[in-house]
Amino acid sequence: MIVDLPHYLLLSAVLFVLGFFGVLLRKNTLVIYMCLELMLIAATIALAAFSHFNDTLDGNVFVFFILTIAAAEVAVGLAIIVALFRQRGTVQVEALNHLQH
Amino acid sequence: MANFLFYFFALLALVSAALVVVSKNPVNAALGLLLSLVGVAGLFVLLNAALLAFVLLLVYAGAVVALFLFIIMLLDTRPEQSKPLPRMTLIAATLGGALLVVGVLSLNQRAALSAGGAAVTGPTLKHYAEQLFTTYLLPVQLVGFLLLIAMLGVIVLSKKSDQAEETP
Structure with a gap:
């Protein structure tokens, strides 16, 4: 059985679902951030697979942009988390409910 | 051989991604993310995008x-205690999971994704450079600007919290 485009798409979808459930179910903000990165990575697999099996380069170039933006996002997000920890003393999401109500 | 490699790297990526989601210790989660990235880099090599695999690992x-690990060391690393989830979260998780399962199944059964002939030789750095500096020149400039803004944002964020500590 030859490995084809649907295999890669299925893998990308399953990886995305794993990251999605991690974001939904975990309590630690840092781990939620890692799961967000997993979802971005899943999207890059789909882009690279489409690009390869359709013999174009556009998907790969978009993977470049996704990597750049993910790096910027991680830098800003982790700075926000550190600032939050200095203010509140915790990174557990159930303790960070000061904007509710 | 290529099939075996695909399944090997896919399994590596999926198992270590599951480790990220289920592990109680954030350090284990970060190491799981690292392993998952290695698997994805292997898949990129199989997809004739060795440059992307290199950039991904780098x-x-x-x-x-490494940044995640630094921040975990800086903050508290107590393993989170498992509390029962709120009901709304469970409902949202079930609904979202069902939607995603339907989406994946319909993608695999209905969509006729005809794969064209795959290129024999992968794109080289020259091809990427041609694309990035002709068709995608404006996005490259915008992404560079975004990186500058992100850098400024990080500086401002860390500086403000220092001043907030000094004033009271």
């Missing part, structure tokens, strides 16, 4: 995961 495994 940027993600080299910079992002």
